[in-house]
Amino acid sequence: MSNPPVFGAGIWHFATYKDRYATEGYGPPVGLLEQIDRAGAVGDLAVVDLNWPFAGFDGTLDDVRAALERNGLRAVAITPEIYNRDFVKGSITNPDPAVRAHALRLLNDATELAKQLGCDYVKLWFGQDGWDYPFQVNYRDIWQSAIAGLRELTSAHPDIRFVIEYKPREPRNRIIFPNAARTLLAIQQVGVDNLGVLLDFGHSLYGQETPADAAQLCIDAGRLFAIDVNDNFRGWDDDMVVGSVHLVETFEFFHTLRRNNWDGVWQLDQFPFREDSVTAAKDAIRFLKALHRALDTLDEKALAAAQADHDALAARRLVQRALLTSMVDDAEVDA
Template identity: 35%
Template sequence: MTSTAQPHFATRLNSFALGGGLAHPRERPSTLDLVATAGTVEGLTALEVNYPEHFVDTTPSELGGAIEEAGLTNTGIQVRWPAPHFADGGFTHPAKSVREDAVRTATEAVDVAREMGCDHVVLWPAHDGYEYPFQMDYRSAWQQAVEGYRAVADHCPDVTVSIEFKPAEPRARTLLAGTGSVLALVAEAGRDNLAVTLDLAHLFMARENPAQSVALCLAQGRLRGLQLNDGWGAADDGLVTGSVDLVQTLETFFYLLRDGYTGTFYFDTDPIREDPVRECATNIARTKQLLQIAGSLVEGGRLPDPDALSGGAVWWEALVRS
């Protein structure tokens, strides 16, 4: 089914800290300055901020007020476990005390989300991985991860906690390296407020098809977050949506609309050499256009089609005439 509700378009606050088109900025603006800049982007309706990073120089109340003043909505808190404390793992760190710190950091983010009036916290387990064979006890690490996510979910059942997987970076390999592994963990944890956030560039890195992952997560009622970007597949390039993998992005939007995704469209891109305000506006404009095309394909009722050439003619015509 398609949704008639206007979705939120959100972005990462750090996109506006990359130098305004300079590859290597000398100074980083304050968090509140970044929010003010975000408020100038045409079509942007929301922000998602990082914990604890964006609360070092401001308070939840001040940040929430600045977001509102910029005409935006806070749709989520994204947890970043800072190195070096968590460099060897968060929920799977060899030391129990550090694992407890990881849970504490995540539950603090849940409390901040409630204080700021949002009900979604995204956990990216950046450091829960390994580099060498025989370095990680996979079975023990899996159980530690399950226990960690359970603890965070149990802290506040009315806040959704979603897991954003990435197959590598900064670790050589990660414990949760694909959509299937995240869904398996969510199922084993057995908490209704545990969900999945899918990042397109991470899916391309894992050699997954984003549309297939979206369809699977929506079928299980577990897709809460979506992070839009693009890349060449070898790394997390953070390019503008649809700039490399246009057809796969269109197919992803098809399933998001057909199967009833109601979450935020969040842009996780890295405008290192591009003007960040212009880059964000480009993300929004392209996404709106692709959503319109995808919607027409859903309403047309001719896709998917087991005849690849017949189906291909349908989506090709929809793209080129637009």
């Protein structure tokens, strides 16, 4: 039996969600400290990823520390908001040097905060860095701006890790880091040891990757620093509860991590728009625990033989046996 995983969640999991139809949100506003309390109510979470700046929060960092402590939580990461309307034409690739400088100041400040909170990494999601139309940008110029900005940031803080969370699109029609391969190419060109990948399972699905293959690529490059898990219908970044749609591919993803002895946090990046956020997190972790049991029961020797022969049906039978058994055990536990 392997050691149980450490579970985490983005703090936004416990916020109130808005869209262009429910512009005031699907529930009453939830402040940062209440979000932390909701995360603590899940029971199985050990760490949270915090957005920064703390939106609508007028308390102190000590207040945040106290909320984390009383809920038995630790901040695993800071996610700086370099994707809001201040950066509509990009952050480190913005055509305006003043905006690029502003983005780097924000990123450096976020990194100092991450160090104060004892975080493992700073998460970089460049949602506004990209383009929307053909001929809109000079591709070489924005790529070189991205590499230069990343090198300046990461070289200034060799004592903490940074991760790039890639995504094919949204809010830009094309994001500069859309997939694992292009992100790894950027990391190679930046040329530092403390820059890696956060592989969001749903982004990988949405980008028409095979998430397990993307994970293996990042692991082989020594750059899979973190993961987020969720699910979608592959046509959009739905951020559904993990395992809702792609059960077998989720299992394959975690099998790849297990096979490579990857032991990072199993972190939720879900947006329960209409569901209770605490219940959604509990349900996700219940599923992930069943998946962990299934990994323990999978016949690795028989699977290796099936894969050596590229025998899809033999592999399928082995996977189904492991998954279905774990789900039956889960039902018995609930009973």
